[in-house]
Amino acid sequence: MTAFSEASALLERALDGPVRQHLVSDLARSRPFGKALARLREHIRFNTLEPFLSPFDHRTRQEGFHVLHDWDGNADHVSDEIIPVDVLDYLARLRGGEASNAAALAMLLDYYYFHVLQLLSLRIWDEGDADANLDRLADLLGLLQGSGGGGQPFVADAETLILIATSHFEEVERGYARLLRRVKTLDHAHQVRVAIGHASSMGCHLRFGFEATYRRDTVKMRDDNVADYPWLCFALATLMLEYARLRDAGVDADGRDAIVEAMVSGLSPDARAFLGAAPQSLVPCDPEREAFRDSFFTNRSELVREFERHRPVDGVYSPLSFFFNFSHNVLKGTIVDALLRGEPWKIAFNEMLSGITVRLKPDTTAASAENVAAVSGLSRTNDAAGVSGSSRTADRERLARTLMEYARANPDRISGRLMPVIVYDPRAGHRAFRVMMEKIAMANPSRPNPPSP
Numbered sequence: 001m002t003a004f005s006e007a008s009a010l011l012e013r014a015l016d017g018p019v020r021q022h023l024v025s026d027l028a029r030s031r032p033f034g035k036a037l038a039r040l041r042e043h044i045r046f047n048t049l050e051p052f053l054s055p056f057d058h059r060t061r062q063e064g065f066h067v068l069h070d071w072d073g074n075a076d077h078v079s080d081e082i083i084p085v086d087v088l089d090y091l092a093r094l095r096g097g098e099a100s101n102a103a104a105l106a107m108l109l110d111y112y113y114f115h116v117l118q119l120l121s122l123r124i125w126d127e128g129d130a131d132a133n134l135d136r137l138a139d140l141l142g143l144l145q146g147s148g149g150g151g152q153p154f155v156a157d158a159e160t161l162i163l164i165a166t167s168h169f170e171e172v173e174r175g176y177a178r179l180l181r182r183v184k185t186l187d188h189a190h191q192v193r194v195a196i197g198h199a200s201s202m203g204c205h206l207r208f209g210f211e212a213t214y215r216r217d218t219v220k221m222r223d224d225n226v227a228d229y230p231w232l233c234f235a236l237a238t239l240m241l242e243y244a245r246l247r248d249a250g251v252d253a254d255g256r257d258a259i260v261e262a263m264v265s266g267l268s269p270d271a272r273a274f275l276g277a278a279p280q281s282l283v284p285c286d287p288e289r290e291a292f293r294d295s296f297f298t299n300r301s302e303l304v305r306e307f308e309r310h311r312p313v314d315g316v317y318s319p320l321s322f323f324f325n326f327s328h329n330v331l332k333g334t335i336v337d338a339l340l341r342g343e344p345w346k347i348a349f350n351e352m353l354s355g356i357t358v359r360l361k362p363d364t365t366a367a368s369a370e371n372v373a374a375v376s377g378l379s380r381t382n383d384a385a386g387v388s389g390s391s392r393t394a395d396r397e398r399l400a401r402t403l404m405e406y407a408r409a410n411p412d413r414i415s416g417r418l419m420p421v422i423v424y425d426p427r428a429g430h431r432a433f434r435v436m437m438e439k440i441a442m443a444n445p446s447r448p449n450p451p452s453p
Contacts, residue, residue, distance in 0.1 A: 002052035004126050008136050010049055011116060015143040024106045024150075033104075034096025040105055041088055044112050053116065060122050064175025067119045070328075071169040073412065083332065084112040091339050101342045106150030111335050113144050114154045121161035122179070131187050134158050152344035154331060159193040160350055163201055167327035176227040180234060188242075195238035196258060199266030200319065200353035201327045202232045206269035207432055208323035212419045218270055222279045229273065229281035236266050236274060237292040243303075244295060253306055257356055260306045261319075265353065267440075268320055268432045275443035297445035304440065310355065312429040317396040319353050321429030325412070325421040333403045333422060347399050351392070400424035 013019070023043070030036040057068055068082040079086060088108055095101075117140060124133035138158040145153050155161060166179065183194055206221060206228065214220040222229065243259045253260075273279050275293055282289050296303065312318035324330050331349050338344045400422075407420030414421075 002055060004120065004123055004128065004133055007049075007052040007056065007120060007123075008133075008140065010052065011113070011120070011140055012143065014048065015113060015140060015148065018148060020106065020109055020148055024102055024109060027105050028100045028102040030100060032096065033098045033100045034092050036100040036105060037088055037092045037096065037108075040108060041085060044082075044085060044088070044109075049116060053119070056119050056123055059126075060119060063122070063178065064170060064172065065122060065166055065179075066168055066170065067122065067165045068115055071171070073169075082112075082115065083328075084108065084115055087111065087332065087336060087339070090336065094340065103150060103342050103344070104339045107152045107335065107338055107344055108150075110144060110150045110152060110154075117141060117144065117158075118161050118165035121158065121165055125182050125185075130182070130185060131190055134186065134190055137161060150344060151346075152335065152338055153346065153348040156348050156350035157193050157197075159190060160197045162194065163197045164328050164331060164349070167201070167205075169326065173227040176231065180231055184234070191238050192242045192259075195235040195242075196262045197350065197353070198231055199235035199239060199262040200350075202228055202235070203265030203268050204319065204323045204353065205325070205327070206232075207320075207428070208325055208421070208423065210269050211323065211423075211428060212325075212414050212417075215415065218272075221270065222273065222281050226281045229279070230285045232266055233274070233282055233285045233289050233292070236263060237288045239263050239266070240292050240295045244299075247299075247302075253309070256306065257309065258354075260303070261310050261354060261356060263303075264307050264310045264433075264436070265319060268436045271436045271439040272443070275440065293445075297443075300440070300445075304437070307437065307440075311433050312426060314426070316355065317393045317400070318355050318426070318429045320432050321426045322352060322400050322424050323428070324423070329421060330403060333406055334399065337399075337402055337406065345395070345399055347395055351396060352400065355393075397424065 027036045027039050027043075030039055060067055066078050069078045069080075070083050070086065071077075072079045081089070091104065091108070095104075117137060120140075121134070121137055124130045124137065127133075135158070141155070141158050141161070155164065162179075162183070166176070183191065186194070206225065209221050209225065210216055210218070214224070239259050239262055243256055243263070246256050246259065267274060273282060274289060275296065278286055278289055310318075310320075312320050327349070330352060334345055334347070334349070401424050403422045404420060404424050407422040411418040412421050413419075
């Protein structure tokens with residue numbers, strides 16, 4: 001059995017230095033583009049990573065996750081080809097007769113390696129120290145998204161690899177509880193980064209379900225997401241612990257902004273589930289939910305003030321206005337558009353979940369007051385507090401609307417209706433925030449509200 005350390009070493013050799021650049025230069029000499037893509041297809045399917053790729057994929061499927069393969073809703077089964085090859089074939093059908101495009105080849109190659117990293121993120125518990133293994137993946141992610149690649153950022157941290165890897169539709173949701181137990185064995189810093197990504201993305205995911213799948217029926221949403229609610233509960237409880245830690249360390253509201261924003265997103269679909277009586281889907285994690293609830297009411301006045309910093313503002317990108325069925329579809333749509341244009345988006349997936357600028361912080365060990373927030377691995381500044389037309393805000397909204405247009409052109413049938421699976425709707429964002437704040441104002445710390453929509 002190939003070990004995680006051996007697999008990481010093989011992947012590092014593929015990502016480090018000019019290896020990818022030389023391969024892309026060689027492929028780009030093939031004419032037309034379809035021939036270059038066919039050669040890349042063969043490289044992807046038969047390469048030096050195969051000694052660990054198949055056994056790792058098999059092991060991960062046994063645990064309930066199809067990381068490399070998408071669900072084919074039309075055929076009602078898991079697709080035969082891996083996702084990067086499906087995307088490659090799509091590009092070949094549309095642009096195969098054109099001149100070869102080196103930028104697109106480089107992005108496709110990186111997209112393949114990004115899926116390999118996702119697979120490895122679910123194998124960090126196989127051997128050795130899981131925290132050290134996750135840090136190893138962070139180094140490999142840095143190589144993938146560094147100067148030797150195609151220039152398309154995928155995610156901001158290694159923890160988000162776990163999120164994307166498990167955001168596919170799974171016919172049988174049997175792996176999520178076990179994976180959550182494993183995540184809870186990670187150290188605090190890693191758990192906080194997992195919590196930021198999961199609270200933010202699950203907010204988008206459940207808001208989509210509330211609007212599209214369940215037609216604003218909260219009870220149906222709770223009943224149909226019994227795997228998601230415990231993860232959201234973990235994320236919110238972890239974020240609350242980090243909020244208290246930062247506050248006690250003297251970190252001001254700016255330094256807590258990333259944590260607060262993720263809490264806002266996580267609470268926005270169903271605040272009452274966490275502040276009122278527990279729905280059935282949260283009964284198994286009631287101690288965690290009660291800890292979050294108690295801390296929330298203890299700090300409610302302060303939290304409400306900080307939540308207001310994330311109220312959607314007209315003309316400024318807000319993640320509360322962005323909702324979708326599955327996180328990996330957002331990334332897949334981003335890559336497809338970049339490939340068709342032959343130019344990468346300079347926006348990582350995490351930035352689509354935030355209204356504040358994301359910058360990776362290299363030093364996560366400093367104990368000084370100004371660096372105490374580094375446990376989240378992120379340093380952020382609020383775009384909304386500055387010029388509303390900033391380039392980062394404009395790029396995020398432009399990408400969100402681009403993805404929505406693709407989704408409208410290729411709708412899925414949901415609850416009997418044709419629906420786009422990615423939406424950017426500022427009116428819905430305003431409504432989600434307003435309803436959440438109303439539920440917070442009505443919540444009673446001494447008498448939980450009865451379960452209701």
